[in-house]
Amino acid sequence: MSDIRDQALACRAAAVAIAALSTPAKDALLHAMADALDAGAPAILDANARDLAAARANGTTGAMLDRLLLDPARLAAIAGALREVAALPDPVGATTRSETRPNGLRVERVRAPLGVVAMIYEARPNVTADAAALCLKAGNGVILRGGSEAIHSNTAIAAALHSGLREAGVPEAALTLVTDLRREAMVELLQLTDIVDLAIPRGGEGLIRFVAEHARVPVIKHYKGVCHLYVDRAADIDLARDLLLDGKVSRPGVCNALETLLVHRDVAAEFLPGAAEMLQGRGVQLRGDAPTRALVEGIAEAGDDDYAAEFLDLVIAVRVVDSADDAIAHIRRFGSDHTEVIATRDEAVAARFVAGLRSAVVMVNASSRFSDGGELGLGAEIGISTTRLHAYGPMGLEALTIERFVVRGDGQTRNLP
Structure with missing residues (x-):
């Protein structure tokens, strides 16, 4: 039996113990883990410094380096997130629907843990703690397989979390960190259909496609975030500029950052020059179609590759469109079903925009x-x-459970005379 299979089996056994915990016991466990993160902060930050030094030596820059970075504030926020999860309602055991059938059977739909969740991720050491907190609160065991670029950070965080598990008397295997970083080991994990109930990859498009192509277990996929802002003819111009600035500049290396700006032709002359000056003042490079370049001099031409790109950087593609329907058509062609934004004061247009797109999140103003x-x-x-699959859009506690049927009767039979 391989080490990966042994680890997964131990996690599955520990998941049974987690599923049996009461809500107060799970909340106490999360608080113990958060306290352990606080206490272990010096060791964790030292480990992260080693990862950062190695990443810089390998030429890593920009968004990837930002995702890898931990500092005292970020680490405190990670511990705080565990306490926030502890404060959330427990979905396990919640009855979401109940009805009584004509024969007297009471049919209930009740939330239950998934079982064992495998997290495959890269360059995000916070995922080690976030995934552990959510999976455990939802009654699941979790197998964590981070990337080599964050191995020291992930190991130090997991060590702190394990001390919290020990304090709470919970089997450490409920949170299993895989330190065998060979791709063959990851593929083996992804094919343990008798043990792993769901795989969730987080990282670049290459990692997610690798997981999807090699997994035999169900996979939650999110290839990339090509997020759009459409500025409608009925937009509040100042509001639209604020949405653009926040969406593009506040943290360009994350999946919910804006990558494409669409502007209605009727407001393009009013909106684009000022918006471009604002973005360029923050170091943003613009690439635009011919109408955009007529209004904003000196920017590069945008092609289909730009409109399909997740830049994860201070770059944005711009297009002038003739209508909300044209904006919707553009998003359907180039979007990634992640997040779309409309700036408009016309409620009918906003409704058409929401109804016309199938993206996981649609924002209005x-x-x-x-x-x-x-x-x-x-x-x-x-x-x-x-x-x-069973979840679409941002996934929290409820998405780590499933509904099952609980049927209560009083001796009813179906076929006996």
Whole structure:
């Protein structure tokens, strides 16, 4: 039996113990883990410094380096996120629907844990803690397989979390960190259909496609975030500029950052020159179609590759469109079903925009940066799904459970005379 299979089996056994915990016991466990993160901060930050030094030596820059970075504030926020998850309602055991059939059977739909969740991620050491908190609160065991670029950070965080598990008397295998970083080991994990109930990859498009192509277990996929802002003819111009600035500049290396700006032709002359000056003043490079370049001099031409790109950098593609329907058509062609934003004061246009798109999150007069589990009331999110399985969009606690049927009767039979 391989080490990966042994680890997964131990996690499955520990998941049974987690599923049996009461809500107060799970909340106490999360608080113990958060306290352990606080206590272990010096060791964790030292480990992260080693990862950062190695990443810089390998030429890593920009968004990837930002995702890898931990500092005292970020680490405190990670511990805080665990406490926030502890404060969230426990979905396990919740009855979501109940009805009584004509024969007297009471049919209930009740939320239950998934079982064992495998997290495959890169360059995001916070995922080690976030995924652990959400999976454990939802009654699941979790197998964590981070990337080599964050191995020291992930190991130090997992060590702190394990001390919290020990303090709470919970089997450490409920949170299993895989340190065998060979791709063969990852493929083996992804094919353990008798043990692993769901795989959730978080990282670049290459990692997610690798997981999807090699997994035999169900996979939640989110290839990339090509997020759009459409500025309608009825937009509040100042509001639209604020949405653009926040969505593009506040943190360009994340999946809910804006990558494409669409502007209605009727307001392009009013909106684009000022918006471009604002963005360029923050170091943003613009690439535009011919109407955009006629209004904003000196910018590069945008092609189909630009409109399909997730830049994860201070770059944005711009197009002038003739109508909201043209904006919708553009998003359907180039979008990734992640997050779309419309700036408009016309409620009918807003309704058409929402109805015309199937993206996981659609914002009306609000920044794309709110497309985040914590901002949408889920607590720390485990990921964003653009796959239409049991979850779609930002995934929190409830998405780590499933509904099952509990049927209560009084001796009813179906076929006996």
